[in-house]
Amino acid sequence: MSVQRPQKYGESFSEWFxxxxxxxxxxxxxxxxxxxxGVWLPYxxxxxxxxxxxxxxxxxxxxxEEILLPxxxxxxxxxxxxxxxxxxxxxxxxxxRAGLDELDIKLALRPTxxxxxxYMESLWIKSYKQLPKKYYQIVSxxxxxxxxxxxxxxxxxxxxxxEAHTVHEDFESTEEQIKEAVNIYGKFFDLLxxxxxxxxxxxxxxxxGALYTIAFDTIFPDRKAVQIGTVxxxxxxxxxxxxxxIQKKDESIDYAWQTxxxxxxxxxxxxxxxxxxxxxxILPPLVxxxxxxxxxxxxxxxxxxxxxxxxDIAKVLRENGIRVYLDxxxxxRPAEKFFEWELKGAxxxxxxxxxxxxxxxxxxxxxxxxxxxxxxxxxxxxKIRTMLDEIAQNxxxxxxxxxxxxxxLSQGVEETVKVLKESGGLVLMxxxxxxxxxxxxxxxxxxxxxxxxxxxxxxxxxNIDLDMLREAKCGFCGKxxxxxxxMAKKY
Ligand SMILES: [Zn+2]
Numbered sequence: 001m002s003v004q005r006p007q008k009y010g011e012s013f014s015e016w017f018x019x020x021x022x023x024x025x026x027x028x029x030x031x032x033x034x035x036x037x038g039v040w041l042p043y044x045x046x047x048x049x050x051x052x053x054x055x056x057x058x059x060x061x062x063x064x065e066e067i068l069l070p071x072x073x074x075x076x077x078x079x080x081x082x083x084x085x086x087x088x089x090x091x092x093x094x095x096x097r098a099g100l101d102e103l104d105i106k107l108a109l110r111p112t113x114x115x116x117x118x119y120m121e122s123l124w125i126k127s128y129k130q131l132p133k134k135y136y137q138i139v140s141x142x143x144x145x146x147x148x149x150x151x152x153x154x155x156x157x158x159x160x161x162x163e164a165h166t167v168h169e170d171f172e173s174t175e176e177q178i179k180e181a182v183n184i185y186g187k188f189f190d191l192l193x194x195x196x197x198x199x200x201x202x203x204x205x206x207x208x209g210a211l212y213t214i215a216f217d218t219i220f221p222d223r224k225a226v227q228i229g230t231v232x233x234x235x236x237x238x239x240x241x242x243x244x245x246i247q248k249k250d251e252s253i254d255y256a257w258q259t260x261x262x263x264x265x266x267x268x269x270x271x272x273x274x275x276x277x278x279x280x281x282i283l284p285p286l287v288x289x290x291x292x293x294x295x296x297x298x299x300x301x302x303x304x305x306x307x308x309x310x311x312d313i314a315k316v317l318r319e320n321g322i323r324v325y326l327d328x329x330x331x332x333r334p335a336e337k338f339f340e341w342e343l344k345g346a347x348x349x350x351x352x353x354x355x356x357x358x359x360x361x362x363x364x365x366x367x368x369x370x371x372x373x374x375x376x377x378x379x380x381x382x383k384i385r386t387m388l389d390e391i392a393q394n395x396x397x398x399x400x401x402x403x404x405x406x407x408x409l410s411q412g413v414e415e416t417v418k419v420l421k422e423s424g425g426l427v428l429m430x431x432x433x434x435x436x437x438x439x440x441x442x443x444x445x446x447x448x449x450x451x452x453x454x455x456x457x458x459x460x461x462x463n464i465d466l467d468m469l470r471e472a473k474c475g476f477c478g479k480x481x482x483x484x485x486x487m488a489k490k491y
Pocket of ligand 1: 474475478479
């Protein structure tokens with residue numbers, strides 16, 4: 001391992017990120033001969049798998065049903081909703097040939113699946129009695145990104161798109177669904193210790209075809225904003241063009257209502273970005289491929305007894321549902337193993353040698369605070385469980401601290417532009433609530449992107465006093481403020 005470790009923070013975050021995903025054997029990127037497509041390596045695949053398991057559990061327990069839709073969408077279907085097709089126009093990969101034939105109807109590699117599912121829903125759904133209906137799928141989607149691609153962050157094949165599609169009887173029910181989706185995503189990111197701000201996107205930046213879009217964004221160490229989840233109220237846009245008519249409770253016939261929401265592999269990128277230090281990753285125990293690494297430390301004459309002792313420890317932990325790797329690689333010295341597992345972010349390491357064996361204890365090393373502790377063998381499982389919980393909490397706490405340290409309050413446009421230019425991060429500003437006000441005032445400012453109107457509970461979580469709005473003036477026009485708008489430089 002002779003490669004120079006790039007610094008984690010500041011301008012070189014991109015470089016550090018590329019380095020860590022390769023060095024920790026997560027994702028092989030930039031070598032496959034199609035731009036914007038990477039390979040999940042075994043260790044990274046394990047992390048990805050646990051992230052998927054987590055969202056699957058959260059969706060299943062709230063009544064979502066998993067399905068699998070076709071990858072290809074005929075142009076005739078895709079083009080049905082005009083605003084939608086315009087929104088994706090420049091981003092779609094098309095199949096025009098099959099075998100030796102030119103196709104009569106071009107086929108799109110799905111950039112998203114609203115049209116596919118709406119077509120099927122028009123066949124499936126006839127009555128309010130079937131509603132609400134909540135579907136989801138976890139699939140690859142394809143987008144022809146023309147901006148500079150970045151591993152996991154801006155790719156042409158999003159390999160882990162967790163997208164949900166719901167159908168409802170009326171608008172009120174979609175509004176309830178949006179709340180549920182926001183709750184599910186909030187819980188999901190909280191369990192992973194990924195901090196976020198929730199906002200309503202301005203109309204010009206909403207999902208193509210939606211009434212409105214609610215987004216989760218975070219700030220990466222290079223102090224740029226990254227969208228990590230979106231929730232859309234689709235209204236009746238797709239049900240009208242796909243003729244999804246239902247019989248309502250009052251026996252009238254009307255178009256159904258829909259929502260959709262999705263999260264990509266940017267989740268994994270966020271875990272890596274937030275939970276790491278100069279030595280490498282520090283994985284949250286929930287998604288760590290191995291929560292505990294057991295490293296036996298022995299001489300030739302103590303090898304058998306130490307290996308037996310470590311195997312017993314690993315066995316007990318495994319029997320208690322803890323993911324353990326017993327590192328018996330003979331060709332590596334313990335120090336090399338420590339180095340490797342610290343880089344790969346294993347939350348806990350148990351070191352056992354003759355000293356531990358003789359006194360019936362283990363030595364546990366906590367990756368997040370880099371501290372060793374001696375634990376009596378009788379307390380093994382209980383203590384390891386407690387430590388894993390503490391690590392998860394500590395990682396989340398640190399990540400939120402880092403996140404909030406990159407948020408500033410501003411009173412006006414000039415100040416906002418100056419802050420974003422000088423230090424980046426997220427700037428919150430009082431706002432009158434009129435989108436034209438932002439649109440007109442921000443024309444021509446490079447590097448200022450509107451994230452959206454920050455949701456009230458998100459402001460509360462950031463400890464922002466909402467009462468200040470009664471006194472505050474819109475940073476754009478000077479009228480009475482009634483909301484808070486977030487701005488940043490986006491990825
Ligand atoms: Zn204004």
